[in-house]
Amino acid sequence: MKILLINGSPHETGAVARALLECESTMRLLGAEIDNYFIGTAPHSCCTACGCCKDGRGCVFGDIGELYKKCKDADGFVIGTPTHYFGASGTLISMLSRLFYSGIDAFRYKPVAVIGVGRRGGAFDAALEIEKFFRFSSSPIISGIYPAILYAKDGASAEYDSEGLQNMRSTARNLVWLSKCIGLGREYGVSLPIEEERIKTDISSLKEI
Ligand SMILES: Cc1cc2nc3c(=O)[nH]c(=O)nc-3n(C[C@H](O)[C@H](O)[C@H](O)COP(=O)(O)O)c2cc1C
Numbered sequence: 001m002k003i004l005l006i007n008g009s010p011h012e013t014g015a016v017a018r019a020l021l022e023c024e025s026t027m028r029l030l031g032a033e034i035d036n037y038f039i040g041t042a043p044h045s046c047c048t049a050c051g052c053c054k055d056g057r058g059c060v061f062g063d064i065g066e067l068y069k070k071c072k073d074a075d076g077f078v079i080g081t082p083t084h085y086f087g088a089s090g091t092l093i094s095m096l097s098r099l100f101y102s103g104i105d106a107f108r109y110k111p112v113a114v115i116g117v118g119r120r121g122g123a124f125d126a127a128l129e130i131e132k133f134f135r136f137s138s139s140p141i142i143s144g145i146y147p148a149i150l151y152a153k154d155g156a157s158a159e160y161d162s163e164g165l166q167n168m169r170s171t172a173r174n175l176v177w178l179s180k181c182i183g184l185g186r187e188y189g190v191s192l193p194i195e196e197e198r199i200k201t202d203i204s205s206l207k208e209i
Pocket of ligand 1 (some may be wrong): 009010011013014015027076082083084086087101117118119120121122123152154155182
């Protein structure tokens with residue numbers, strides 16, 4: 001079972017990295033294989049709705065190819081976002097928008113845990129903003145003994161939030177547990193749910209009562 005950790009912060013060794021490290025050590029102890037991706041500091045466009053990806057050749061911007069491959073290869077995800085103005089990292093949102101629009105198959109039915117890290121307030125809102133993507137891909141969203149949030153301003157201060165670090169460990173354990181259940185289910189022939197042909201209501205055709 002391979003779990004991909006995505007660090008959605010501009011800091012490679014900041015508070016989000018520290019929270020992810022807590023998840024990583026917990027999951028390694030439970031036998032998970034770990035892969036990592038750091039989104040970095042380069043600017044990334046949001047989805048421009050150009051529609052070029054509809055021919056199946058991926059996003060017209062070449063910057064998400066490596067991340068897409070890692071997502072496709074993973075069985076589950078831990079995604080860490082810093083809190084920026086009570087919301088998630090804009091860069092992470094920009095990249096996920098294009099990943100989901102051009103390659104949602106890389107995420108379907110794979111469990112995800114989203115962790116939010118902030119100095120003072122809004123970390124839960126930040127995590128929810130990222131979780132919402134996974135409500136389009138039938139992905140089980142992992143909970144813990146408390147929402148997976150940690151309070152810190154940087155990597156060093158993250159050590160002081162021992163409750164936050166415990167939240168990371170409990171969430172990580174639950175992700176491994178569910179991933180194992182899904183893997184065993186697959187081995188024993190439990191098939192994925194059937195998918196109906198997609199209905200898209202044309203709102204402009206709805207009548208007023
Ligand atoms: C542009 C910006 C906006 C921020 N807004 C918030 C905020 O609304 N609430 C909060 O608690 N922390 C906020 N912070 C602080 C970061 O969330 C906090 O320092 C976090 O630990 C950073 O994680 P990192 O070290 O992995 O980047 C903000 C930081 C930046 C750079």
